[in-house]
Amino acid sequence: MRPDFLAIGHIPKDLTPDGFQLGGAVTYGAIAAKRLGLSPAVVTSVGPDVPNIKIAESLPDVPVHVVASAQTTTFVNTYVSGRRTQFLRAVAGPVSASDIPQKWMGAPLVMLGPLAQELDADLAGHFPESIVVASIQGWLRQWDQEGRVSPCHWTGNDVLPWVDAAILSMDDIGDETMLDGWKEMTPVLIFTRGAEGSDVHYEGAWHHVDPFPVAEVDPTGAGDVFAAAYIVRYRETHDVLLSARFASCAASFCVAHIGTEGIPYRAEVEARLAGADARRGRL
Numbered sequence: 001m002r003p004d005f006l007a008i009g010h011i012p013k014d015l016t017p018d019g020f021q022l023g024g025a026v027t028y029g030a031i032a033a034k035r036l037g038l039s040p041a042v043v044t045s046v047g048p049d050v051p052n053i054k055i056a057e058s059l060p061d062v063p064v065h066v067v068a069s070a071q072t073t074t075f076v077n078t079y080v081s082g083r084r085t086q087f088l089r090a091v092a093g094p095v096s097a098s099d100i101p102q103k104w105m106g107a108p109l110v111m112l113g114p115l116a117q118e119l120d121a122d123l124a125g126h127f128p129e130s131i132v133v134a135s136i137q138g139w140l141r142q143w144d145q146e147g148r149v150s151p152c153h154w155t156g157n158d159v160l161p162w163v164d165a166a167i168l169s170m171d172d173i174g175d176e177t178m179l180d181g182w183k184e185m186t187p188v189l190i191f192t193r194g195a196e197g198s199d200v201h202y203e204g205a206w207h208h209v210d211p212f213p214v215a216e217v218d219p220t221g222a223g224d225v226f227a228a229a230y231i232v233r234y235r236e237t238h239d240v241l242l243s244a245r246f247a248s249c250a251a252s253f254c255v256a257h258i259g260t261e262g263i264p265y266r267a268e269v270e271a272r273l274a275g276a277d278a279r280r281g282r283l
C-alpha cells in the first residue's frame with residue numbers, strides 16, 4: 001500500500017556508553033507521523049551490522065526499504081550547555097530516486113532527512129505531487145579525518161527550490177548569513193533555536209514561534225519531530241504559522257525524554273496546545 005508519509009535518509013547507529021541505539025531523522029520523523037495518525041514508510045541504507053529485527057524494533061509496524069551497504073552510518077553525540085558535538089565513525093551508501101519503491105513515490109507527504117550527504121541532490125525534484133519537507137542538516141555537514149563534524153558551505157540550489165519547507169537548527173549552521181540566500185529559494189524556511197523557539201520565514205518576512213518550555217533531558221531528534229509534525233499539520237490546515245506552532249509543541253515532548261520514547265501522540269499535542277491557549281486567554 002502507498003504510505004501517507006515517506007521518510008528518506010540514513011538510519012544511523014548512535015553510540016552511547018551502554019551500546020548503540022538506532023536514530024536519525026527518518027526514525028524520529030516516521031514515529032512522529034505514525035503517532036499523529038498517519039501510515040509512514042522509510043527508505044534507508046544500512047550495513048549488515050544492523051539486522052532487520054533491530055530496525056523493526058526501532059520502527060514497529062513501519063515498512064522499511066533497505067538499500068544494502070557495506071557499513072552503517074555511525075555517530076557519537078555529546079552535548080555541553082545544550083550545544084552538540086558530533087563525531088562520524090562510518091557512513092552508509094547513498095540513496096537515490098531509483099532506490100525508492102515505485103508504489104511509494106506518490107506518498108502525499110515526503111520528508112527528506114539526510115545525515116551525511118547521502119541523498120542525491122536531485123532527489124527533491126522527484127515528488128511533484130507531494131508536500132515535501134527537507135530537514136537539511138545532512139547537507140550542511142562535513143567531517144575531518146578524525147570524524148569530527150563541522151558545518152560546511154551549501155548553496156541549496158538543487159534542493160530548496162523543490163521543497164515546500166526546509167528546516168534546520170542552530171546546531172547545523174556555522175554562518176547564519178547563509179539563511180539570507182536560502183530563504184529566497186524556498187517557500188518556507190524554519191530555523192529552530194532550541195529553548196528559544198523558532199523563526200519561520202515565508203511570504204517575505206520572518207515570524208517568531210514561541211517555544212513550549214519543558215525540562216530538557218535529551219534534545220536529540222527534536223528537530224526531526226518538528227519537521228514531521230509540521231508537514232502533517234500543514235497538509236491539514238495549509239497554515240504555515242499554525243503548523244509551526246503545532247510542530248513546536250510536538251517537539252517539546254521529545255526533548256523531555258530520552259530517545260524516541262517521548263515522541264507524542266496527537267491527543268497529547270492537542271491537549272498541550274489547548275492548555276497553552278487557555279493560559280494565554282487568562283492573561
